[in-house]
Amino acid sequence: MSSSQEPLKRVLVTGGAGYIGSHVVFALQETRRYKVISIDNNHNSDPKALKRVAQIAKDALPEDATEQDKDSAEIDSHSCDLTQAQEVRAVFEKYGKGGIWGVIHIAAYKAVGESTEKPLLYYQNNVSATVSLLQTMGEYECFRFVYSSSATVYGTPPTIPIPETTRLQADSPYGRSKVMCENILNDLCHAEPEKWRAISLRYFNPGGAHPSGLIGEEPRGRPGNLFPLLAHMAVGRVPADLKVFGNDYPTPDGTCVRDYIHVIDLARGHLLALDALQPESKVFDNCPDEAKIKAYNLGKGKGMSVLQIVEAMRTATGFNYQYEIVGRRRGDVPDLTADPTLAEKELGFKAPQTLETMCKDLWNWQTKNPRGYED
Numbered sequence: 001m002s003s004s005q006e007p008l009k010r011v012l013v014t015g016g017a018g019y020i021g022s023h024v025v026f027a028l029q030e031t032r033r034y035k036v037i038s039i040d041n042n043h044n045s046d047p048k049a050l051k052r053v054a055q056i057a058k059d060a061l062p063e064d065a066t067e068q069d070k071d072s073a074e075i076d077s078h079s080c081d082l083t084q085a086q087e088v089r090a091v092f093e094k095y096g097k098g099g100i101w102g103v104i105h106i107a108a109y110k111a112v113g114e115s116t117e118k119p120l121l122y123y124q125n126n127v128s129a130t131v132s133l134l135q136t137m138g139e140y141e142c143f144r145f146v147y148s149s150s151a152t153v154y155g156t157p158p159t160i161p162i163p164e165t166t167r168l169q170a171d172s173p174y175g176r177s178k179v180m181c182e183n184i185l186n187d188l189c190h191a192e193p194e195k196w197r198a199i200s201l202r203y204f205n206p207g208g209a210h211p212s213g214l215i216g217e218e219p220r221g222r223p224g225n226l227f228p229l230l231a232h233m234a235v236g237r238v239p240a241d242l243k244v245f246g247n248d249y250p251t252p253d254g255t256c257v258r259d260y261i262h263v264i265d266l267a268r269g270h271l272l273a274l275d276a277l278q279p280e281s282k283v284f285d286n287c288p289d290e291a292k293i294k295a296y297n298l299g300k301g302k303g304m305s306v307l308q309i310v311e312a313m314r315t316a317t318g319f320n321y322q323y324e325i326v327g328r329r330r331g332d333v334p335d336l337t338a339d340p341t342l343a344e345k346e347l348g349f350k351a352p353q354t355l356e357t358m359c360k361d362l363w364n365w366q367t368k369n370p371r372g373y374e375d
């Protein structure tokens with residue numbers, strides 16, 4: 001069946017070629033309700049990802065697809081740096097005032113360790129660029145914003161699972177850049193409540209890949225994060241010298257607990273956030289001072305330890321991981337498990353994909369693309 005013929009809404013996705021961005025772009029295209037404009041500087045992404053996304057979207061079109069449906073499967077992709085305001089303005093100028101319906105802002109630097117060494121780089125790329133993007137949006141009368149935040153805003157949370165009402169107290173420049181942007185959005189939505197609608201999505205730990213195996217995570221250099229590291233080890237891309245950072249945490253097996261969520265479920269959360277920015281949405285009804293601003297946890301609400309992840313990946317890959325327990329990694333906290341109740345109640349968000357599916361899809365991606373997008 002072809003989609004209803006409401007005109008496509010243009011949605012700008014920053015970081016559209018990245019790991020999360022490419023899955024979000026696909027989720028948007030799958031609805032055939034949006035026309036995606038992507039901005040990416042390809043600092044930590046490959047433009048081939050978007051070509052593959054467009055391919056998946058085209059392949060998924062029904063036989064009776066309309067011209068508009070076909071248009072929704074194409075991506076208007078711009079190689080552009082968010083810190084260069086004039087480059088961003090040129091993209092908005094192309095569509096004119098009111099021409100872009102909303103923005104999903106995902107592009108950011110995200111390495112906690114690097115952020116402690118280069119804080120200004122993180123504040124410039126993550127905070128200044130966000131301010132400048134919001135200014136340009138205002139100029140072009142685009143006032144709907146979905147922001148890619150992170151569980152890192154909670155620092156070391158006092159209670160598990162973590163509700164959104166927890167005080168924000170990030171422990172690293174990266175984390176603080178996310179808190180700052182959430183605060184800036186809050187101020188903006190209070191200052192101009194008649195214009196702006198914004199939702200921050202606090203991601204927990206994404207994993208997995210699109211089941212087609214055409215898109216997935218492709219970090220530059222040796223992966224620092226657990227999932228891609230295990231996948232690279234199993235495919236023989238990096239030495240299999242796994243170090244588990246600490247087994248003396250107050251958790252069931254002593255290793256850190258995280259709330260791993262399939263990237264497909266995470267991506268679908270963005271569609272629900274966009275729906276919540278529509279005029280008829282009720283999610284802002286209980287906001288103080290008429291300001292239309294909300295933050296939601298995107299997690300499964302289920303904690304998994306490092307050793308549980310290693311075992312799940314052993315099952316998925318058949319690779320016999322050997323590991324050494326070493327000291328704690330600086331900045332790690334014992335447990336980051338979401339309370340996802342609010343996102344479920346107000347957005348209708350669910351994360352049904354299992355850990356097994358996450359590992360299977362990651363392995364499917366990695367075996368089909370042992371060298372990432374190079375292959």
Ligand SMILES: O=c1ccn([C@@H]2O[C@H](COP(=O)(O)OP(=O)(O)O[C@H]3O[C@H](CO)[C@H](O)[C@H](O)[C@H]3O)[C@@H](O)[C@H]2O)c(=O)[nH]1
Nearest residue numbers: 110150151152224225226227243244245256258306329332
């Ligand atoms: O070689 C490794 C790599 C990771 N781990 C452990 O695996 C767990 C998960 O680590 P990741 O690096 O995969 O994920 P983090 O939870 O540290 O980081 C994620 O969550 C952060 C917020 O806490 C930031 O948002 C960050 O960008 C995001 O990747 C941690 O306990 C870590 O100590 C190891 O034991 N060995």
